Amino acid sequence: MKKYKQLFKQIEQDILEERYQIGDFLPSEHQLVHDYQVSRDTVRKALALLQEEGLIEKVRGQGSKVIKREQFDFPVSRLTSYQELVCQYGMHSKTNVVSLEKITVDQKLSSVTGFPPYRLVWRIIRQRIVDEVVSVLDIDYLDKEIIPHLTREIGEKSIYDYLENNLGLDIAYAKKEFTIDHANDRDKILMDLGKDQHIVSVKSQVYLADGRQFQYTESRHKLDKFRFVDFAKRQKDQSSHSSDENADKTNQRR
DSSP states (O other), X not given: OOHHHHHHHHHHXXXXXXXXXXXXXXXXXXXXXXXHTOXXXXXXXXXXXXXXXXXXXXXXTTEEEEOOOOOEEEEXXXXXXXXXXXXXXXXXXXXXXXEEEEEEOOHHHHHHHOOOTTOEEEEEEEEEEETTEEEEEEEEEEETTTOOOOOHHHHHHOHHHHHHHTSOOOXXXXXXXXXXEEOOXXXXXXXXXXXXXXXXEEEEEEEETTSOEEEEEEEEEETTTEXXXXXXXXXXXXXXXXXXXXXXXXHHHO
């Protein structure tokens, strides 16, 4: 990892762990150069990254000020639980279980969730409160045959932690769909939307390593609180690659 990225990670961690409080100023560029034994260019690149990530702002004549992070990166391709995200970013968050009930999947719900008709599932609705604002509404359906026992206490903490560490389940992969939806009546009642008329909906079918679907969830997010990010790697055209290799072999034979 390049030095400026290492420095960025170090200062980011210091901010998230509140060694630097919101409103504090970071040490001067000169002091950072001295403290970390790096070049001024490295310091400036690290500070630029911190600013891009919304962790600091430059105040003319004063330096780099730690600010409240308004958006959190939500990884698109990784299967990350909400509580893992909270720990990663040091978010001030709590979970409120609105309802927990057992229901039988009908034909309509089956077409939405992927569970077969007549399957008994848990339905749990949870508010995710970030900085005292209800920013996410989670509606989860969990296969009762795989998860016989579920409580509000488990829902308030971490369902994935319970499944992996108490039930020994191997959570493997998910199919996800991202859409921008109009806010419905439930959103307006259970979320702090203000004047927002739209939300980001993330629908996921989640599977165990043995291929069994154990969960369907829809997470409905405030537009201004999360930024959905991914790492994309270009796949080379295999036919072109094979042609190039064949051409190389032909040239070698010549």
